[in-house]
Amino acid sequence: MPLIVVPTPIGNLRDITLRSLDALKEADIIACEDTRRTAKLLNHYDIKAPLVSCHEYNERSRVEPLLERVEQGQKVVLVSDAGMPAISDPGYLIISSAIERNLEVDVLPGPSSILPALLLSGLSPDAFVFLGFLPEKKKKRRVLLGKVALLPWTLIFYVPPHDLQGTLEEMLEALGDRKAALVREMSKLYQETLRGNISYLLEVARLESKRGELVLVVEGAKMAETAETWKEEALRLTSEKRSAKDVVSLVAERYGITKSAVKRWLRECADEEG
Template sequence: MAGTLYLCATPIGNLEDMTFRCVRVLKEADLIAAEDTRNSIRLLNHFEIRTPMTSYHEYNKIEKGRKLVEKLQEGLDIALITDAGTPGISDPGEELVRMCREAGICVTAVPGAAACITALTISGLPTRRFAFEAFLPTDKKERALILEELKKETRTIVLYEAPHRLLKTLELLLDALGDRQVRVCRELTKKHETVYEATLSGAVSYYKEEKPRGECVLVIRGKDAEEIRREQQQSWEEISLEAHMEQYLTKGMDRKEAMKQVAKDRGVSKREVYQALLQQKED
């Protein structure tokens, strides 16, 4: 029988966040695949875990992934850990999970800490709906596309950033999204954990004077839905009623349904649309 791949969440800073189950699974596994073995050995030594370890990271995820799948097919149980937090979230574990699923290998999670969820829950911003973007792309064109999408995002936005790129990222976000509320969460679960509350413009000013330290999670308020509605209404008002109607008629709507949708777009009653169209026809 094939083995099981265990996605083991490890602490993001505070070793007390290691779960009893995670320690047991890491001890019982046949092999541990770690993003950085030099970093993980300290964690394993602390909990007296002697299981053999191998590296699995961004630069060997395909070749090494195939080898790990072969070992799983041979019946070995493998535990996957990242440098900190939950494997598969913004790390190469996502690729290994896909390969295992395609091979029919059982994949299960040993849940625990995740920086994105930790920051979101203590931010004070809406948590019911959120969009996780991890790190913004380094490629300018790809990054511009993501920022363009985020302009109209009404959900709370969660991003990761390294301290040396924090100021530049805040400036990019301010330019793209406008002056939204933001929380800059640093050193999560550690002794010097901080949550800096500001607007994006305020955060830019602050970090021009204060050098950021430690990995950061940015939690940004989504765009107000009412503001989007007003913008959409304004854009519709820039075209004629006939052109507005034609957009829906060409999609196969009958005239009655088209008038109803046009009225909704413009924030008026269907009767007002009917009367305006009638008047334009008479004129």
């Protein structure tokens, strides 16, 4: 039997597929992020199956016993509290370990906040990048935002409610005042979508707290911005009397530009001035 990865509703308990219900009913054991939360889902559908916790603090210790069950032919189902396991949730370690052991893995389709938020935003769905939660450390956040600032694709983030204002402030500085949408409590009673520029969303966040699950969708860079942003940063760093080596390293790291391209452009600027 394979390890079966089952996405669960992100809000409304009716947002679950028939195949997912079958997998839960037939499971020998269900590994879940929070047994109390999963128990509510199972009780709603009158499903009786043993549960074992598998969260960010104990996932490593669960790998061996769970995969032993798979090897023994038991039906092991992996879920998280909501949505798809391993996507900004626990589960990746178990899935990747099963694949490394050449065990069969099956991932069922189902609820996810990413695509509904993208379409609700009204921004281009042709190409997009999902970035999950930003790093907690400010330096790493700045570096990441600097790199994605050049991408022409729609950006999708998860945002913790307590960090919404700070996140929007950093994005406004790093990305500029782009079009964006904040989708809150998707598929739940108080679902809400706010659309406008980042500055508008920031103004709203300063006036009222936004609780619950938050998905932030941000417009990608315009082609002109993609071509010019890293060059403006290089000039700014040069004006601060930074060494050419430091400027090249910082710009390459922040914007994903090759060092040779930065060096070449700086030489061209120097030749023009000289």
